[in-house]
Amino acid sequence: MSQNGAGVNLETSLGYLLKEASSALRVAMEEVLRPLGMSVTHYSCLELLAQRPGLSNSELARGAFVTRQSMNVLLQALERDGYVTRPDEAPVGKALPARLTPRGRRSLEKATVAVRSVELRMLAGLTETEQSDAFRLLKSMIHSLRDSDDAT
Amino acid sequence: MSQNGAGVNLETSLGYLLKEASSALRVAMEEVLRPLGMSVTHYSCLELLAQRPGLSNSELARGAFVTRQSMNVLLQALERDGYVTRPDEAPVGKALPARLTPRGRRSLEKATVAVRSVELRMLAGLTETEQSDAFRLLKSMIHSLRDSDDAT
DNA sequence: TGACTCATGTCAGTATTCTGACATAGATTG
DNA sequence: CAATCTATGTCAGAATACTGACATGAGTCA
Numbered sequence: 001m002s003q004n005g006a007g008v009n010l011e012t013s014l015g016y017l018l019k020e021a022s023s024a025l026r027v028a029m030e031e032v033l034r035p036l037g038m039s040v041t042h043y044s045c046l047e048l049l050a051q052r053p054g055l056s057n058s059e060l061a062r063g064a065f066v067t068r069q070s071m072n073v074l075l076q077a078l079e080r081d082g083y084v085t086r087p088d089e090a091p092v093g094k095a096l097p098a099r100l101t102p103r104g105r106r107s108l109e110k111a112t113v114a115v116r117s118v119e120l121r122m123l124a125g126l127t128e129t130e131q132s133d134a135f136r137l138l139k140s141m142i143h144s145l146r147d148s149d150d151a152t
Numbered sequence: 153m154s155q156n157g158a159g160v161n162l163e164t165s166l167g168y169l170l171k172e173a174s175s176a177l178r179v180a181m182e183e184v185l186r187p188l189g190m191s192v193t194h195y196s197c198l199e200l201l202a203q204r205p206g207l208s209n210s211e212l213a214r215g216a217f218v219t220r221q222s223m224n225v226l227l228q229a230l231e232r233d234g235y236v237t238r239p240d241e242a243p244v245g246k247a248l249p250a251r252l253t254p255r256g257r258r259s260l261e262k263a264t265v266a267v268r269s270v271e272l273r274m275l276a277g278l279t280e281t282e283q284s285d286a287f288r289l290l291k292s293m294i295h296s297l298r299d300s301d302d303a304t
Numbered sequence: 305t306g307a308c309t310c311a312t313g314t315c316a317g318t319a320t321t322c323t324g325a326c327a328t329a330g331a332t333t334g
Numbered sequence: 335c336a337a338t339c340t341a342t343g344t345c346a347g348a349a350t351a352c353t354g355a356c357a358t359g360a361g362t363c364a
Contacts, residue, residue: 008271014283015274024298025293027297039320041320048162056343058342068343070321070322093329095329095341112160119165122293122297123166125295125296134166134286134290137286137289141173141277141286142172142176143277144275145176145273145274220311221313221314225351228314242359245312246313
């Protein structure tokens with residue numbers, strides 16, 4: 001149409017499409033989590049702790065793709081409300097291993113069902129083969145982006 | 153490892169991987185845009201206007217995946233700083249068609265080059281066929297997610 | 305025509321995330 | 335052993351995006 005020479009055509013840009021897909025996923029997740037009074041980061045934190053008990057604040061932050069400062073704010077709220085517990089002293093270093101309380105686990109159960117339904121909906125039109133293709137392609141993109149993060 | 157029954161295994165979840173890829177892309181874009189004093193949303197707005205001159209605030213918001221209120225704040229700043237112009241009166245309805253000024257176009261040029269390099273890096277490990285596969289698969293996921301947005 | 309619905313621009317306040325900064329614990333290195 | 339580096343937790347302030355709300359213009363419909 002216009003200046004297509006050095007531009008990034010949004011219609012054909014995989015980056016743009018990636019952002020669009022991620023946005024659609026986030027919206028869909030927020031939609032099903034809102035009735036449970038839970039944000040996406042909130043859910044991510046609980047899910048991470050369920051699958052990898054004892055993760056520290058910084059590890060949770062990396063797993064949820066936010067800064068450790070942001071995760072700290074969330075974690076303190078979750079601790080205050082009794083969804084998560086952390087020891088008063090670090091067993092080693094400064095990292096405090098966090099764990100779900102029974103209440104946290106209970107809260108997560110409903111959310112997991114809701115999020116699972118969203119993921120299934122997203123994959124509805126894809127065959128098993130296409131799903132593993134998508135997995136492999138995304139892995140490759142992530143790897144390429146991270147690789148030369150320093151070597152800029 | 154632990155409770156894999158009804159859970160969403162993060163290691164094998166396409167949703168999680170999608171979020172990871174999108175996060176990596178955002179980080180990489182912020183990295184190259186920061187020296188230009190430009191945020192991702194800022195760049196998205198200019199790029200959208202370059203490719204589709206005359207888009208309204210609401211249309212730009214949808215294209216950049218933010219609310220129209222957020223885009224309005226950005227757009228007013230861009231207008232104040234002389235990157236964008238909007239007519240005082242709407243030619244039809246209330247929508248004000250925005251356009252890049254020469255200064256906005258000049259500012260975008262450098263950013264486009266930077267972002268293009270990120271996108272190329274992301275696709276470095278993929279063949280042409282794999283890229284169109286990724287495109288098709290992402291399109292399918294987006295469609296599936298949007299389809300039943302209302303029918304919840 | 306008049307009531308209704310819908311999309312838009314915009315203001316205000318809230319919430320969330322980020323950047324900057326500091327102190328501390330462990331590992332590395334000379 | 336001392337210096338340095340890296341990672342961590344945490345506080346504070348700034349930036350960014352969001353929800354809520356209101357008024358306005360255009361289309362629909364009875």
